[in-house]
Amino acid sequence: MSTAPALDKRPAAASAPGRRRVTLPVLLLIIAGVLALTSLVRIVTGADGITNVSQMSTALKLAVPIGMAGLGGLWAERSGVINIGLEGMLILGTWFGAWAGYQWGPWIGVLAGIAGGALGGLLHAIVTVTFNVNHIVSGVAINILALGVTRYVSAFAFEGVPQGTSKQSPPVESLGQFSVPVLSDGLETINDKGWFLASDIAGLLGGLVTNMSPLTLLALALVPASWWILWRTSFGLRLRSCGENPTAAESLGVNVYKYKYLAVIISGGLAGLGGAFLSIVANPFYLEGQTGGRGYIGLAAMIFGNWMPGGLALGAGLFGYTDSLKLRGGTENVHALLLLIAILVLIGAIWLVLRKKYVGAVIAVAVSALVFAWYATTKEVPTQVVTATPYVVTLLVLSLSAQRLRMPRANGKPYRRG
Amino acid sequence: MKKFDKERLLLGAAGPAIALVVAVLLTSVVLLASGKSPFEPYAIMLEQAGFADIQVLILNAAAGYYIAALAVAVGFRMNLFNIGVEGQYRLAAMVTAVVGAKVALPGALQLPLLVLVAALTGAFWAGIAGLLKVTRGVSEVVSTIMLNSIATAVIGYFTLPKVFGVQQGNNKTTGEMHDSGWFPNLDLGPAGELYGFVFVAVALGIAYWVVLNRTRFGFDLRATGASESAAAASGVNAKRMVLTAMLLSGAVAGLAGLPTLLNDTHTYSLSFPTSLGFTAIGIALLGRGGPVGIAFASLLWAFLDKASAELDYRGYDTEIAVIMQGLIVIAVVVSYEAVGRWGLRRQQQRVGKELAAGHVLGKTGAPGTSGETGTSGDNNDKEVAAR
Numbered sequence: 030m031s032t033a034p035a036l037d038k039r040p041a042a043a044s045a046p047g048r049r050r051v052t053l054p055v056l057l058l059i060i061a062g063v064l065a066l067t068s069l070v071r072i073v074t075g076a077d078g079i080t081n082v083s084q085m086s087t088a089l090k091l092a093v094p095i096g097m098a099g100l101g102g103l104w105a106e107r108s109g110v111i112n113i114g115l116e117g118m119l120i121l122g123t124w125f126g127a128w129a130g131y132q133w134g135p136w137i138g139v140l141a142g143i144a145g146g147a148l149g150g151l152l153h154a155i156v157t158v159t160f161n162v163n164h165i166v167s168g169v170a171i172n173i174l175a176l177g178v179t180r181y182v183s184a185f186a187f188e189g190v191p192q193g194t195s196k197q198s199p200p201v202e203s204l205g206q207f208s209v210p211v212l213s214d215g216l217e218t219i220n221d222k223g224w225f226l227a228s229d230i231a232g233l234l235g236g237l238v239t240n241m242s243p244l245t246l247l248a249l250a251l252v253p254a255s256w257w258i259l260w261r262t263s264f265g266l267r268l269r270s271c272g273e274n275p276t277a278a279e280s281l282g283v284n285v286y287k288y289k290y291l292a293v294i295i296s297g298g299l300a301g302l303g304g305a306f307l308s309i310v311a312n313p314f315y316l317e318g319q320t321g322g323r324g325y326i327g328l329a330a331m332i333f334g335n336w337m338p339g340g341l342a343l344g345a346g347l348f349g350y351t352d353s354l355k356l357r358g359g360t361e362n363v364h365a366l367l368l369l370i371a372i373l374v375l376i377g378a379i380w381l382v383l384r385k386k387y388v389g390a391v392i393a394v395a396v397s398a399l400v401f402a403w404y405a406t407t408k409e410v411p412t413q414v415v416t417a418t419p420y421v422v423t424l425l426v427l428s429l430s431a432q433r434l435r436m437p438r439a440n441g442k443p444y445r446r447g
Numbered sequence: 448m449k450k451f452d453k454e455r456l457l458l459g460a461a462g463p464a465i466a467l468v469v470a471v472l473l474t475s476v477v478l479l480a481s482g483k484s485p486f487e488p489y490a491i492m493l494e495q496a497g498f499a500d501i502q503v504l505i506l507n508a509a510a511g512y513y514i515a516a517l518a519v520a521v522g523f524r525m526n527l528f529n530i531g532v533e534g535q536y537r538l539a540a541m542v543t544a545v546v547g548a549k550v551a552l553p554g555a556l557q558l559p560l561l562v563l564v565a566a567l568t569g570a571f572w573a574g575i576a577g578l579l580k581v582t583r584g585v586s587e588v589v590s591t592i593m594l595n596s597i598a599t600a601v602i603g604y605f606t607l608p609k610v611f612g613v614q615q616g617n618n619k620t621t622g623e624m625h626d627s628g629w630f631p632n633l634d635l636g637p638a639g640e641l642y643g644f645v646f647v648a649v650a651l652g653i654a655y656w657v658v659l660n661r662t663r664f665g666f667d668l669r670a671t672g673a674s675e676s677a678a679a680a681s682g683v684n685a686k687r688m689v690l691t692a693m694l695l696s697g698a699v700a701g702l703a704g705l706p707t708l709l710n711d712t713h714t715y716s717l718s719f720p721t722s723l724g725f726t727a728i729g730i731a732l733l734g735r736g737g738p739v740g741i742a743f744a745s746l747l748w749a750f751l752d753k754a755s756a757e758l759d760y761r762g763y764d765t766e767i768a769v770i771m772q773g774l775i776v777i778a779v780v781v782s783y784e785a786v787g788r789w790g791l792r793r794q795q796q797r798v799g800k801e802l803a804a805g806h807v808l809g810k811t812g813a814p815g816t817s818g819e820t821g822t823s824g825d826n827n828d829k830e831v832a833a834r
Binding site: 113152156160161162163165166167169170171172173174175176177178180181182184185322325326328329332411412413414416417420421423424427428429 | 579586588603607726729774780
């Protein structure tokens, strides 16, 4: 979690005086605080579902594809290439994953999914790096193309095969699931007791050790691995330098084209892995339109996380969690979460008062009161509110902190070998 | 100077032509690889385009594409990426459908009201992204993607039976609109009905050209797109331009769903056509942001859509048209870039040759040189717009 301090000074000085940097202990403290509040809300409202083990386990399952797409975006953008084509690469991943998976087993499917996504990445790299076409344009084109190609080839690959149609692949064998023996049961028991805080933490951890696919584990491991490669190896330093200042990197002997190509291909491979997860683990088949815009959401999670793996994982988790609320008795649980939101906004208001920003504080108090009134006067919340929540939260976070977010300096800029 | 213009024209045409040829070749490769005839689908599609009823279908579909692509193109001129056309047109169509079902004025008032409602809704939705960009520095690409998803949820909520929705079988609709709000169709007999909105689309194209090329606002818009700092130096308020362009783009986007809504379905339902907004990005690129180019591009797109339906009955898959659309977009952006670079190099070589031959620039034929620099500036302008 460290960017060069010199680069951080400018936005910090511009936005407000003094100590703005969120360090790891502070972040952990905030997370713990939010957890404690959530626990309190759970006990007050009696909506036990919000920190249930199975809720958390579902959330994790839904977060993985988003996180992988986001991680793909991170790799590409750290090398200076914007990748809107993640959605298309995700689609390629789902198709290739299921296509190879039903024929030669799920693990080959995973590899094929990665390869399919990487193929999309290669195309993106050729168009943006070699031909210097605008990155967003190329990404949009790849999304259109991936959709068309997979729909076209599905008609040949899946139609006529037992249990397959032109829109859906035959079932893929499962990769298997595992639960950590003693831990999983123990945590579930604690979770069932309904104790303050302890049960919620048990629920959160229980979700991480119960009914896990090996692919989930791999995906989880890729987040710190990406951080380590990008921030702790010379390869990563060179790759990031291409995203910050390619001309300077070139003058130091870095082959910018090579690094950009590698980064974008890896980016596609990660998105492809996310796609394979969707069509092998989340569902045991490929289905047309299965990705449902998760590539875009992954991109949002990455920006939400300030182009850092940790923040990205947090963003993906948030999206996954709200997604899971939609699936599992969402309307009541979200109704309970309204209370949490009201309290959080109120805390924000107090913080604003302490920083002598009275206008903002008044608005925050008003919002908090409104949300509380909504909570008090209704019994449940329409599902559409649940659907929209992650997007609204992302917009809010972006609008509150966009000036403090820092993307790679040369991100999206065309670069020609000089 | 005339000779030079010819070359520019040639270069301008070469981009899309090369792209089309490449896309057709690649599609043929795909067809061959899947064991089909690499030529027959084109013959079938061209034959289809000869029928009057298909032609009407193509024109009707092209109207929506054209309006949506104009909306994208307004943003392009400012280097703004309005990915949110998708959400803007769908939300606008839904709101218009609701207003059309709840309000019943005489036709002369109802139609302008509905068009205004659509434009305002689109502008409002795009304005959120514009405001966030101007005041908080949020990238419009990300915020419009978020707004697209939020629009889907909002539409889902408003079409609930307990809000404004009307359940019809399995379909959630917004109820039939009052017929004073139905846009007149042009009855062409056996060929079917031509949407009256096709003419509105043409008018919008003309208005787009006039506003961008013949007004001060249009000049400011293009100037800001080409170089924000230069425009600011000449007194343009860049922030205000961003917001205005976004609002304008959203307002046009709001109209994109109207050909279907006011001329055909008269209700917003789950089966209302989607992903027009993403398609429009490809069409705007293909047409290079000019009103005529976009018209050709949307006709081509609509042709691929409508003429390919027959393929299913002849042993081919209609999806081949989608592949072709994707390939065309990629081929187009690459070929524009390559042709543009090649043209620039030729121009530099010629200027270099003239210099080497001892002509002092500015002494021999001042108009010629000023023309050249003028056109090169124009080229750059176009290049920027095409991105």
